[in-house]
Amino acid sequence: MPLKHRTAVVIWSVVATLVAAIALASAVLVWRGEREANAEAEDRAARFISGAEAALNRSLLGVDVVLAGMGELLESAVRPDRTLDAATATRLLRGVEHRNLMMRNLLVLGPDGRVVAAAQPESGRMGLPLMPEFVQGVLQQPAPQMAISRPLLNFTTSERSLYFARPLQLPDGTRGVAVAEMPVSLMATLLAPAAEVPGLQVTLERDDGRLLAAVPANELRMGERLEPPLAGAALNGKPMRTAGRLDGEPAIVLARPTLYSSVMVAASIPLAAALREYAHERLVILSVAAAFALFIVGVGGLTHWHFAGLERARREIAQSKTVLDQALGAMTDGFLLCDAQDRVLAWNGRYVELFPWLKDVIAPGVPFLQLAEAGAQALVPHGDEAARKAWVDMRLAIRRKGHGMYELDWGNGIVIDAVERPTPDGGTVTVIRDITAGERELARAKAAAEAANESKSRFLAAMSHEMRTPLNAVLGMNRLMLKTPLTDEQRRYAQMIRSSGQALLELINDILDLSKVEAGRMGLEIVDFSPAAVVENVVSLLTPRAQSKSLTLDLHLPRGLPPALRGDPTRLRQVLLNLVGNALKFTEQGGVEVKVSHRPAAEGKVELSIAVRDSGIGIAPEALSKLFERFVQADDSTARRYGGTGLGLAISAEIVNLMGGRIQVHSQAGAGSTFEVVLALPPGDASQLAPVDAVQETMPAPLAGGLHILVAEDNDVNQILIQALLKDMGHHCDIVDNGRDAVRKVQHGHYDLVLMDIQMPEMDGDAATRAIRSLPGAAAHVPVIALTANAMLEDRETYLRSGMDDYVLKPVNPGQLSAAIARVVG
Template sequence: MCERRARLRAERLLEHARMELTAANQRLKAHAFSLSDQIIEQRAELQDMRSIAQELEGVNTQTAQELRQAHCVADLADIRLREAIETITDGFAVFDSAQKLVLANQAYLSIFDGFSEVTKGIGYNRILEICAYEGLVDLHGTEPGDWVQSMLARWALAQIKPHEMHFTNGVSVRLMDRRVPNGDYVSLVRNITRSLRYQAQLIDAQTQAEAAVQAKSVFLANMSHEIRTPMNGVVGMADLLAETNLNNEQRIYAETIRNSGQALVTIINDILDFSKMDAGKMDLYPEDFDLEKIIHEVLTLLAPAARGKSIELILDYDIFLPRHFKADPGRVRQVLTNLIGNAVKFTETGYVLVRAVGVHKSEQAQLVHITIEDTGIGIAAEHLEHVFSEFQQVEDATNRRFEGTGLGLAISKRIIELMGGSIWLESELGVGSCFGCSLHLDLAADAGHSFPPPLPSALHQVLLVSDHLISRSILERHFQSARVKTLTATQAAPALRLLGQHKIDLVLIDQDLTSDDAAQIAGMIEQQAPGCPAIMMCSAMADHAIPAGAGGVRHALPKPLLWRDVAVSICATLTPEQPATHAQPTLAVPLAPRNPAPDQKLLTVLYAEDNATNRLVFSKMVQGLDLDLHFAVNGREAVEKFTELRPDIIFMDISMPEMDGREATRHIRAHANGRSVPIIAVTAHALKEETEKMLSAGMNGTLTKPLRKADLLDAISRHSPAP
């Protein structure tokens, strides 16, 4: 029993031990599985770590390669920068914020050859001291210490200004310094030696060019004087010869000489004007003038040339356009003479129409358009852009029919532009041309319209006999503005029919009718309507052979017509008992009669002139006047004769031996009795500045050679003392 119990207890213990062993095995197995899982996980982590390590090792290798490549690029850039800086011909340097040299190219350092301390790390102040105290820089009398301080103070400025330095070896530089944001200084030393040398050469060339221009001007002025002096004899004598009794052939010769001489004088004037424009010395001299009168005077001047070709000259001045403006009338006249003269020259038949209209008006100025229309040869389209160029001619030089320098239009264009205007051209080959200019003209103080005198109240209906459409329409427009009805006819039969059908107060007859004779029409009108007054419009007053009152013709009007003259003539025709107060006075020289009264003395005239031909021309021009004429051959003799004669008027040549005209004028003005005597300069110098010198010397006016008789008589009339 005991054994059994012992056995059962042993079995139970064995079973319990077996169970514990099984449990321990289970735990050991679970722990083994756990360790296995940990090992697997750690192996995976280790593998990941190895992968990361391998990746990092690749990144480090790439970074190291990139870093080595960046160092290479930086080294290459530094080499290139240094090479680029070295290739700069100008000096280049960099200083740090402490003004110590960081780098500099050879061009900068070459100035300091022989000074080994000028290298990296040297201070800017020490560089300045070497320049100043070692005599490298021309200090222009400044003390070296003061110069160094001024240069250091320059770098202390907020904005460092450029500075020029001149080294004693002949090199000149311009310092251009900048302060960069990190405090460093960058200095560029520009070598300006060649620039200064070139600038000096330019100044020298400019001086020589100005001297050449001055010499050219003096040469042209002298040549003008030398040519005008003999031309005074040629033109003056031809003018006097034309007034004598000549047959037709002789008169043609005399007029040819005169016209050729005047053409030569015109060429001289063009060359002088072009020379002044080329030198930029043309000035304007504004004064009050009558624009309508100037246009009419130019047309009148060109009327003989137009009459020789049967060209109708027509003036159409806007009724509502003021007449009085302020500008340079001489230059306006010159432009008009060139443009209208060209129109007459290049027109063989037809008409030349000058039209002036106002485009825009303000309180002080008026925009005026002046057009010159002709029926001439016209200009081809390919030549239009060259017309206003210098020395240009529309015709080929080998077959040219019209002479000229080719300067007139170029000069006109420059004058118009100088006056602030513009000039243009429209043309068609074989049809004609239209030149136009636009000017802003200041209104004169009395710039009212200055209307012509009102037409007589008895004038209600006018018969206009003319076959020129444009001239006829212009007159009709003026009559319409005066509330006068106009009937027109182009031939005798229609004119006589209208005369029988209507009450006509006045007849205007154009002398240049195509199909009928104007004088015969005047006679027919007188027969059909006795007492009906008529006015003849004549292109050639010398050909108007109808005596006053014959054929009913009371007055003759010269063409081209000026409306104010037409109005004055109508007033004088219809109201002859009333003086025509608006009529323009004719030249009336206030001279003593040919047989003066005992208490009336002759006008004493003294003419100082060293050229015998000019003295002869002068004496012949005044031959018909009652003058006590005396001559002096130089300025000294003029002063002596003034003291002796006490002349009423003196004509003084400018260029004379011993004493010139200006000096003689000063001597006469210094005399007690010479302060009021009129002294007129007679000169071959046509330049404006020469005229100003004459007037400043005390002269009252000027006459330019070659003398024109009309100008001489006008000067005597205007400057002679009152009787």
């Protein structure tokens, strides 16, 4: 598969994986949220129905006790002839009715259903709305028990009431009926707490399905038979998903019987009402997930476009190089390259054609002096030894100047022009040309190659800025979201989004490093550093990752390790982070061991060896040869299982090679791997050690009082992020959205520090900083930190030259920003 196709597959596989992860996380969050909302509704209904059942039982039992004691109550109203004194009975009933707030009337009915005595005299005159069948049913009970009527309209009050009846032995020996009237409105007060549960509907029903009372009130269906009647397993008080008792809509229904089997209470919460409070949260989750998915797809498209452009630039450079090689091989100019000891390294056929006397002399390793002596023999054939030696001395004198030019006239119209230039490693390159032949084609090819390389550099700089700016918003907003109250599931999935964003940032950094290597722009910052501190820092950073996989991570430092060496500790740390990180990633059991050793090397240097040994999956022999190639992993199954782009080892190998060292691997499939980095470094000064930069992710403690900081940033989201970061650090900030306003603010206000974005409207950050430095008075000396998504090394140097004091790269790391502020303000 061509490289560009493999790259596209990798990019869109990553995009698809991230989008699928977001979709899955959103679906799980929505499902969990709905389930929790339903569970909360069920819990509310269960708590309510339990309380409602207890309240109803107390009320019904109180009514039953009153009715059961009516015979004993009326004993004092019996005349000697065993007839009932109506006036005395009325007074007694009224006393009981006044003591019981839930009853509006107490009555005694004769066997014919007529009122014998009543607490309310109107009932005696107007009668009761009770059906004769109900009264006869009570009188004919084989065992006395309380019966409840359906809601009936009271003639005197014009409102619905429930009538509770129980058989009674009258003084004259006949059977009568004791009746208690309870208004439906009073009965509904027992169910009134239902109004506190949104959407809850409560019904009091008889065993035949007759509706006795309802909350909210439903006059139209009062006394109507509800289908199906509640019975059997439906009365266990457990939530059921069925039709609501009043509106028939899908609902959560719970039902409980009272102490009186003919009466039961039911609670219904429509499913739509149960989920109503969760609807907004669900909309937020889906909106955020959709925004992240669209962003990732957009980043994937930009990355694909970037790689396509990078591949085009690479093809153009390769094509230019091929053309240049072909031109060098076919051109009429002669070419000779010698090393620092002035011994022959390479030449082309044209060189021998121009100097045919060298055909049997020239060879790799032959000293240039021998070529000059052969030339003297050919060009001064009639001279003596002294003349030929003088010519050799003249030729060597020109060569020692390092930029010599001379001409040789063959006397037949051909003039040979020689140009000599030193190489960076101390060697010499010589170009011999026939000055009668033009050299325009070669110059044109060289200019094209340089233009293509410059175009690629501009493209990479632009892509780095455009990708880091939205990624700063994603990671920053994610960091702010993680500081808010979240459920465990929400926090876990938010951390998954953060990990995915960090993986994307690492991919962008790898691509930039790769482009720097290809363009020859990856430089080394040679300083004095402690090798032990660098290795210990890497191990301490990756120890939590090892602990999360239950792996050991051991470090072995030898005695006598030099306290200081000279080299680039940042690049060495990058290589070790990659090697130890890979070892942990590909190890499931056992652990990883980092072993450092050293020994003397030539020219007073120290050969530093760092070996990383793991007990992981190992590498097959056929895969070792391509291990350090770009975008290549040991096999496709490794990429699918463990992820990655295959850039880490390739970049590490380039860095080690740039340091003049070597990286080697020993591995066996299923038996682990050992990667070893060997560097020859000169000793350093222990009193001038460079600090080891640790990647800080945690927010520093807020400062007392804080600083007054001006932030110049034109992106709305980034303004919110930097303001939140500075607030957490204990600082106060003002925000402007262009460089011109930043200069004006500094000129008229007192600030302890300026955080300056680079690409802004009206005036960019570079020009704004130069303008601040030209202000009169103390304002010209305010510290300025570049806060930018431009990640190229030359960008940093440009900003520092413009007068900025430090440089922080987007996406902004809180620890790095805090450290930069401490450096420039301290």
